[in-house]
Amino acid sequence: MSETTLSELELYAFASTSAQFHLTPHEFDVDLDGTVYVSTPIERNALALGAEAAKSALELKLPPTCDLVRHLLAASLTGEATSITLRIARRGTWGDYWWVSGTRWMGRVLGVEVADDGARVRCESAQVSLKRIGLRRLYSRTCSHVLYSAACGASPITASAIVSNSTGRSVDLDGGVPGSVSGGLAGGWLQTPEGARHMIVNDYGGGVELLYPVAIEAGTEVLLTVGCDHSTATCESRFGNLENFGGFPFIPTKNPFSGTPIF
Known part of the structure; x- marks a missing residue:
């Protein structure tokens, strides 16, 4: 639909x-008081109407190559939160400008999943976030700390390399993966000179495989x-950081909650 026939926009x-x-x-594109909203193929689910409308979850579908998707994937590695606001804009009286008539939905991004047909972004309403019980420590054998966070305390292990070729999710490196990080890059990331971080799911002799193209x-x-698989063995052998391990590796396999009839 052309710009001249629309009376309402989503931003x-x-x-x-x-x-x-x-x-x-x-x-x-929409220029609103100097802020340019870039035209992007976005699909969303239907939002509920009525008293519970503000609590509805929002799900978006975007192109997997969108800069926003890359940012959200990189942010998932660092724990950086991203807020989202969906506003409604209406055409001015004389049809020569747009103005914000209200806010349709507010919340935060929960996660992003990338597939061949697109990237799905799951968002949670701000009202739901405020009413949720605060985070509690996970009771699991593996470590619950975010790698290289303050709670983790491990020192980053890094190495520089020169890209020789990139095709899809595969990035080949000149001279192959540096020996100092070879075999340990799964769960880590590749960072470009611009600061963009791309998650690594595997490394092979000549390069690395990323989470997305x-x-x-x-x-x-x-x-x-x-990267790290959050096990005690990796924490000790790779980082020498076992004193900060955030899991409970000695949870007994036999306990009242495991289905054992007699404990």
């Missing part, structure tokens, strides 16, 4: 500590950061 604003994105699902020019110097 999406995503904000985090390191970046902001302004998008609109319509076929044209990324186009990186040959000759680009990247920083590879080692």
Whole structure:
């Protein structure tokens, strides 16, 4: 639908500590008081109407190559939160400008899943977030700390490399994966000179496999950061950080909650 025939628009604003994105699902960019909302193919679920409308969950579908998707995937590694506000804009009296008539939905991004047909972004309402019980410590054998966070305390293990070629999710490195990080990059990330971080799911002799396709020019110097599987063995052998291990590896396998009839 053309700009001249529309009387109402949807405007999406995503904000985090390191970046902001302004998008609109319509076929044209929208300039609102100097802020440009970029035209992007966005699909969303139907939001409930009535008293519970503000509590409805929001699910979006975007192109997997969208800059916002890349940012959300990188933010999932660092724990950086991203808020989202869906506003409604209406055409001015004379039809020559747009103005915000109200806010349709507010909340935060819970996660993003990338598939061949698109990226699905799950969002939670601000009202639901405020009423949720606070986070509690996980009772699990594996460590619950975010790698390299203050609670983890491990020192990052990194190495630089030069990209020789990138195809889809595979990034080949000149001279292969550096020996100091070889075999330990799963769960870590590749960082470009611009600061973008891309999660690594596997490393092989000649390069690394990323979580999602990324186009990186040959000759680009990247920083590879080692990952962790959150086990005691890796915590000790790779990082020498067992004193800060955040799991409970000695949970007994036989307990009242395991289904044993007689304990």
